[in-house]
Amino acid sequence: MDKEQVAEILLQIGTLLELSGENPFKTRAYGNAARTLEGLGEPLATLVAEKRLGEIKGIGAALEQKITELVETGRLKYYEELKASIPAGLIAMLEIPGLGPKKIQALRKHLNVDSVEKLEAACKAGKVADLEGFGEKTQTNLLEGIERHRTYASKHLLSDSLNVAEPLLAALRACEAVIRCSTAGSLRRFKEVVGDIDLLASSKTPVEVIAFFVAQPGIIKVIAQGDTKASVILDGGIQCDLRVVSDTEFPFALAYFTGSKEHNIVMRQRAIARGLRLNEYGLFRSQEETRDPALRVDCPTEEDIFGALALPFIPPELREDHGEFVAGEANELPRLIEWTDLKGSLHNHSNWSDGHNTLEEIADYMANLGLEYWAITDHSKSSFQANGLDAARLREQIQVIRGINAKLAGQGSDFRLLAGSEVDILKDRLDFDDDLLAELDVVVASLHVPSSQEAENTKRLIRAAENPHVHMLAHVTGRLLLRREPYPVNLPAVIEACAATGTWLELNCNPWRFDLDWRHWPYARSKGVKCVINPDAHRNEHAGYLRLGAGMARKGWLEKKQVVNQLTYSGVLQALRGKRGQI
Numbered sequence: 001m002d003k004e005q006v007a008e009i010l011l012q013i014g015t016l017l018e019l020s021g022e023n024p025f026k027t028r029a030y031g032n033a034a035r036t037l038e039g040l041g042e043p044l045a046t047l048v049a050e051k052r053l054g055e056i057k058g059i060g061a062a063l064e065q066k067i068t069e070l071v072e073t074g075r076l077k078y079y080e081e082l083k084a085s086i087p088a089g090l091i092a093m094l095e096i097p098g099l100g101p102k103k104i105q106a107l108r109k110h111l112n113v114d115s116v117e118k119l120e121a122a123c124k125a126g127k128v129a130d131l132e133g134f135g136e137k138t139q140t141n142l143l144e145g146i147e148r149h150r151t152y153a154s155k156h157l158l159s160d161s162l163n164v165a166e167p168l169l170a171a172l173r174a175c176e177a178v179i180r181c182s183t184a185g186s187l188r189r190f191k192e193v194v195g196d197i198d199l200l201a202s203s204k205t206p207v208e209v210i211a212f213f214v215a216q217p218g219i220i221k222v223i224a225q226g227d228t229k230a231s232v233i234l235d236g237g238i239q240c241d242l243r244v245v246s247d248t249e250f251p252f253a254l255a256y257f258t259g260s261k262e263h264n265i266v267m268r269q270r271a272i273a274r275g276l277r278l279n280e281y282g283l284f285r286s287q288e289e290t291r292d293p294a295l296r297v298d299c300p301t302e303e304d305i306f307g308a309l310a311l312p313f314i315p316p317e318l319r320e321d322h323g324e325f326v327a328g329e330a331n332e333l334p335r336l337i338e339w340t341d342l343k344g345s346l347h348n349h350s351n352w353s354d355g356h357n358t359l360e361e362i363a364d365y366m367a368n369l370g371l372e373y374w375a376i377t378d379h380s381k382s383s384f385q386a387n388g389l390d391a392a393r394l395r396e397q398i399q400v401i402r403g404i405n406a407k408l409a410g411q412g413s414d415f416r417l418l419a420g421s422e423v424d425i426l427k428d429r430l431d432f433d434d435d436l437l438a439e440l441d442v443v444v445a446s447l448h449v450p451s452s453q454e455a456e457n458t459k460r461l462i463r464a465a466e467n468p469h470v471h472m473l474a475h476v477t478g479r480l481l482l483r484r485e486p487y488p489v490n491l492p493a494v495i496e497a498c499a500a501t502g503t504w505l506e507l508n509c510n511p512w513r514f515d516l517d518w519r520h521w522p523y524a525r526s527k528g529v530k531c532v533i534n535p536d537a538h539r540n541e542h543a544g545y546l547r548l549g550a551g552m553a554r555k556g557w558l559e560k561k562q563v564v565n566q567l568t569y570s571g572v573l574q575a576l577r578g579k580r581g582q583i
């Protein structure tokens, strides 16, 4: 388990303890430890292996033991027992907006409510409104919350959110009453999954902007509408919040609502350390909370706010309190890759396996996009459900690709297809022999049928990396966001094997995958492992995923020079020969 997963479990333990009425000091210790872990500058596995966890502030012997157990076994007996000791209905209630452990306890104690169903019944009977600390309004909100929770899943893919947010933003931009506008929140930070969409606008007439906004197409329900704020549900069930502020406040509100919360906390502390106060309304020359315009430090842009706190501009993707402050102070923030740096892709499919388009259609489309190269890496024979190619068909495909390239050259085009394979990593070998792999321009290795054992998956991936013909490992954890958990694998060990063998790691830019996760790229980068941003396209339109992938690479702190497919065609050919050259 990595530190994010461990941190998540610690947070859950804190919540569960609170739910079972433990004393607040104990429950808070878990939350604090989780935050500490997320901010670690080195892999948790290393700290555990070297028994250095105890040196960290806030991590005592008991926490050390629990974290070690999680990292080493991926499980925690204490957590499982704690969870089992609490009625499942109470745990499910935590997912209703507006309900925290304290309220749930009160509901249980006074109304005998221990499930979402009973809560709904109690609300409908009007009993919740009579409870101290609840009231009529809370009761109505709870009922609505239950309804919404049922109707709409609470998390959404980044790509789905972008698809609905971008037209709204474009509309706001064209609205006359709007001066500036932007996305904020997790969407602006480019998180792979998003809870809700946050939009921010500045205006002299906020009421007008709100009225304009709630009338936009694609809004299926207006949940709340005030003079400066509105919350709506968009097609697809995504909630979207719009806030409208004055133009003077805009940069401060933008920084605040972009977050993350963890990042904001550090920004606030930096302000306090300089005798200032930072909040969503401004940066103030004051020792106390204030909104007094006379005390506001003049900051027309976000850059100015960072500047006032002795930092360079921190790109939104990096605002997770994952080391951006240390890097910023040292003036060592990365110069993040841009999607327009990408010149091709090294992992894609055609209708020879489970893709949609013919080789000719692909060459035509990708050349027209202005790309320089596009590798065809159809599935290998073991992936029979994906119509994987056997050796004979693959050799035939190589010839067809050579023919298409000859034709392109004849037409004076510089675009080229590359011949490759996405070869299955089987239990004890790869799906093709080395001599066939050696005939290919590009070899991508994938674990499509993983074991349930971490050690076994790790071993298979490392063995694939050690094959001199394998250029890269694809979608290394097999996760499908909001659908399928990653298979267990020791990522630091795989990363280290890639570093030792000169094997690249893929950042798969299919929006369900984004795998290897952005949280692991800084470590891969520190080991010198190169990244390939691959759309894993199954149809031509998937070329658009490159843009998302580049965004995710930015979130992983990657610069142009760490990415293979920013290279030109001749550069990438040379790089592809690189690993084999060492044989």
Ligand code: DGT
Pocket (backbone or CB within 6 Å): 184, 185, 186, 187, 191, 193, 194, 195, 196, 197, 198, 256, 257, 258, 259, 260, 261, 264, 265
């Ligand atoms: P999401 O929507 O769950 O994917 O994540 P965010 O980050 O978009 O969170 P959201 O929509 O609840 O709030 C947007 C931003 O507002 C968040 O990133 C930081 C800021 N914010 C919200 N609540 C707090 C808070 O209690 N303290 C601080 N410092 N910032 C907050």
Ligand code: CA
Pocket (backbone or CB within 6 Å): 185, 186, 187, 195, 196, 197, 198
């Ligand atoms: Ca949000």
Ligand code: CA
Pocket (backbone or CB within 6 Å): 185, 196, 197, 198, 241
């Ligand atoms: Ca929000």
Ligand code: ZN
Pocket (backbone or CB within 6 Å): 347, 348, 349, 422, 536
């Ligand atoms: Zn693939």
